[in-house]
Amino acid sequence: MPRKGMRSIFFHPPKFSPSPSPSRNFSSTPSSPSTHRISFSDSMMEDNIINAEAIITKWDPDSSSYAKITSLFYENRREARNFLRAVSNLQSAMQFYVADSSSSSSPQKLVHCQHLMQTAIKRLEKEFYQILAANRDHLDPESVSARSSTATTRSSTSDYDYDTEDEILISAGASISEVERDASLAMVDLRSIVECMISSGYGKECVKIYKIIRKSIVDEGIYRLGFDRTGSNRHLHKLDWEVVEIKIKGWLHAIKVAVKTLFLGERILSDHVFSTSGPIKESCFSEIAKEAALALFGFAESVTKCKRSPEKLFRFLDMYNAISELWPDIETIFSYESTSAVRSQAVASLIKLGEAVRDTFANFESAIQKDSSRSPVPGGGVHPLTKYVMNYVCFLGDYSGILSDIFADYPLEIRSPLPDSLLQNSPTAENPLSSIATRIEWLILVLLCKLDGKAERYKDVSLSYMFLANNLQYVVSKIRSSDLSLLLGEEWVTKHESKVRLYAANYERMAWNKVIQTIPPNPTAEIPLDEAREAFRRFNSAFESAYRTQASWVVSDAKLKDEIKVSIARKIVPPYRAFYEKYRVRLQSETSLDVLVRFAPEDLENHLSDLFYGSGSVSGSVSVSVSVRPASVRSQGSNSSSRCYG
Incomplete structure (x- = not known):
């Protein structure tokens, strides 16, 4: 990919020293075009080496205590960009001398360039490590995600070609926060260093540093989410379910944050920092995230090996739901061939969880039947x-x-x-x-x-x-x-x-027909008083028996309870009221009327209203004789029975 930094090798104006350089030929003697081109290129390479040597030596950690303790990219970002450009130009000079076999001085110059390059790479490794280590908090997944929308806009040129730092901030938007600003600068610097080191043939060095630091961040993130990777998933089935359930709750929280934030952020960061090399960015992300992801998704499959019982069904469903909802993100984040094992593990966990749900569902049905x-x-x-x-x-x-x-x-x-x-x-x-x-x-x-x-x-x-x-x-x-x-x-x-x-x-x-049948079919019809007395006696006995039997019965639903009471009252109270009102006066002369006519219509309503609470004790016990009062007096206290019949 062409880069402005590499093009400057041929278009950057040479910096001439005040006195003529011995290596240059300023004679008026005409020279061939080929000789002039070679000497001019050689002069440019020498200038590049001189300029590179000045800035590389200045920031050599072994040359001064200032360079050892000071960060180039933190101290002077413009000079940092010049440093990267100098390394790129030095690499071009090395390539030039490798190709220039006609000059006897090329080997010595190449050795000198190599020495400078090793010093520069040592500095860049230090800077790369410092930026990664110092920005652990700033390169969190949220900040990385926010930066990702602007990072892709500069994929065609090297990030160390920014003329001013302000351009970075402008590209990120007017509302950029301090955290996003720091993340943006760190990502720009990391990518610039990576591009420089890879183009110089030192990609392995920065990749090694990157993998070590970022993998530790992912592992720490998983730990902070409450998922313990140190415990073996293979022994979950030996633990008490209460312990496993606590682990599942932690996993349900961890898996969502890990996929949508932690792994996504790492994928975005590696894609950005190593954007110039597809294989490298894939290798970095795979080595950083694969192990943690396999452990997370493997946990779900291990849980399904626990003994099946109905109460475990909902945890299986929660885990299945979590993975299925995250599947589009899993496919996107772990799309590399090297991370296909993560996708396979997620699918395997879904399959096993589905089997566990179906088996547990069947066990639940069996438990009902048994x-x-x-x-x-x-x-x-x-x-x-x-x-x-x-x-x-x-x-x-x-x-x-x-x-x-x-x-x-x-x-x-x-x-x-x-x-x-x-x-x-x-x-x-x-x-x-x-x-x-x-x-x-x-x-x-x-x-x-x-x-x-x-x-x-x-x-x-x-x-x-x-x-x-x-x-x-x-x-x-x-x-x-x-x-x-x-x-x-x-x-x-x-x-x-x-x-x-x-x-x-x-x-x-079944419960009240015997009571209803004791009331004459036509309660207002004329019947002998003996038959009326017998009707009252049979009603008293039947109602008392039914009431006593059902005193401890219960109807749990309030609406159903009221409906049943109203229905019973409508079947019993109106015909009894008609019979009671017709013959009570005619039996007034009875010496034991309170025994013969034990219930007034209002008493029936009150007794029925006490039913179906399941307590076994009621407010109007039939075992107590009900005094006979004038109908006018009883009617005054009958309003409370309207909740049962009316």
Whole structure:
């Protein structure tokens, strides 16, 4: 690539000394064009050597304590550019004397040039190291990324051809910060030194320094991110899961910052500093970042070797999600052939994590089917299995996109006697999410079938229906309040809400029909007083028995609880009120009326309102006789019952 610095060899005006140089021929004797051209070129080379020797000697670390402790690029940037130009011109002079075999003085001059070159390279190595070491903080990935947008604009010429330092700052933009300014200057200086040393045949020296310093920065960055590379990934499966989970949390943070900041910054920096040599910049980045990247992505694969259990599924999904989201960046940053192992490791980790997710998903289904809890839930409440499964399933809904990707090529295989015709959702090519919707629906179906079996453990059939209503209502509520409602669809939710109402209706029929049947079909019809007395007695007994039996039953959902209470009250209170109001006055003369007519309509409403809290103790216990008051007095205290019936 042509460079202005190299072109100046032939177009830079020679600096003549006050007295004629013995090597120059100023005789008026005509000379051949060839002789004149050779002497003129030789004169230019000598001037270049003299100028180079002056500045190289000045900054020779062994020549003075000032040169030993002072940074050329920090102390005088203009002189630093002259130093680089002098080295380039010295290299041209060496090439000239190598090619000039006709002159007897060429070998001696070449040896002198070589000595100067070694001194200059020693100085440049020192400067290169000092710039890298002193700018560890300034060459952080954020600053490097900010500089990268302006760095490419000068890729066609050497950076040490800037006329003024201000041009660097102008190219970086008016809003450049102090950190970005320092990073910009450091990157310019590093690239200038690299170009000079590579063109002079000393590329290996700067590459070695660069790799050592930048690799230590990457390793330190990984350590500060909380990822411990010293611990062997091969032994993760031997650790307690709690310990592994802590490591995973640290990894999830580290992998995002490492890829998007640390590795990206190193790729940008190496591409910029070694922009003149593709193989060198690839070699540098590969040696600096490859080892750390392999350890990071290899950790994910090692985690999948831990024993599978349902609670580990979400960590597998988190790791899968992290790598899949970073994949475009991974492909771009590690695009070199020498870093293909990093891409391969990332893909391998995705594959292993996908396998772990599918296996754990299957294990979760198996765990539901194998649940062996036998004790019925007191009061027909929500079973712990229902809570566990639905909380688990709702968390799965947050990963529906990732799960659809993981299960895309793995259709659901029914491994139980349950008919798949019960499923509403079926996978389609148009809607890939339907695949995971089918699987989640299947998990819920397995749960509901398991609950059907547990309902049979209740001796009271009405309580078994209460149990089914409670648990299905919990399932529907969890679906309705989560993203799963969108995934499964409104039709699925509506269908199962109807089943809840059906279970509740069956409960009411089984639990309260005996009470309802004690009230005459036509409560206002005329019947003998003996039959009226017997009707009151049968009602008292039936209501008291039902109430006592259900005093400890529970309905967990507040809305369902109110709906059931209102439904029961509407079936019992109005006909009882009509019967009560017709015959209470006619039985006024009874000596033990408070025993015969134990409940006023308001008492029924109050007692019903106390049900389904599961405490077993209620505010209006039927074991206590209810005093008979005038209807006008009782009606004054009946407003509180409107929450149950009205």
